[in-house]
Amino acid sequence: MILAGAVTGITSLLATDIKIGEDDQTKIDFETANQINFYADNTKRVTIDSTGLTVNSGSIETATIDYTDGDNAITISDGGHITLAKASKPALKSNTDGSTVTFDLNEANVHTVTLGGNRTFAISNETAGQKFIIRILQDGTGSRTVTWFSTIKWAGGSAPTLTTTAGKADVVGFLVTGTDTYDGFVVGQNI
Numbered sequence: 001m002i003l004a005g006a007v008t009g010i011t012s013l014l015a016t017d018i019k020i021g022e023d024d025q026t027k028i029d030f031e032t033a034n035q036i037n038f039y040a041d042n043t044k045r046v047t048i049d050s051t052g053l054t055v056n057s058g059s060i061e062t063a064t065i066d067y068t069d070g071d072n073a074i075t076i077s078d079g080g081h082i083t084l085a086k087a088s089k090p091a092l093k094s095n096t097d098g099s100t101v102t103f104d105l106n107e108a109n110v111h112t113v114t115l116g117g118n119r120t121f122a123i124s125n126e127t128a129g130q131k132f133i134i135r136i137l138q139d140g141t142g143s144r145t146v147t148w149f150s151t152i153k154w155a156g157g158s159a160p161t162l163t164t165t166a167g168k169a170d171v172v173g174f175l176v177t178g179t180d181t182y183d184g185f186v187v188g189q190n191i
Helices: none
Strands: 019-021 027-029 036-040 043-049 052-055 074-076 082-084 100-104 110-115 119-124 131-138 151-154 169-178 181-188
Parallel strands (some): 110 131
Antiparallel strands (some): 019 027, 036 043, 074 082, 131 169, 169 181
């Protein structure tokens, strides 16, 4: 049956494979159980199912992303500027001292450690282009040394000599230039 004009009184349309649309190329299709498919130009663009919403092709255009509690946890502005309501990583990660100290760059971009002996430093989860800082504090004994991670090209051509005074810190910064490769810079010493 084909209906024309205004139709009133319909409260539901139920069928195992119902389509709603302009034609078979631009439609909302219930072809799969428990799933809604949105087509445009004969291409499945969006799917909604029990796992959520999936954009199959094309892009999402929106002014803000809102959450049910009313705050905007993330805002992506036109032009690509991203604003997070809270830091995505802790502002400062205090690392536990040990014979090898591993700085996990998924946890933070700013790390600190107090050396309790001569140590080896390692890095995990770095991403090319990522920048990070390590603050190295000498313990009450002082004169601790560090064996640096991987391949570092140091500004000035050589690794810095750490401050040897007990209770003083050195701050070094790094740019990840590739897999296990870094540019290293002294930010400050004897702090």
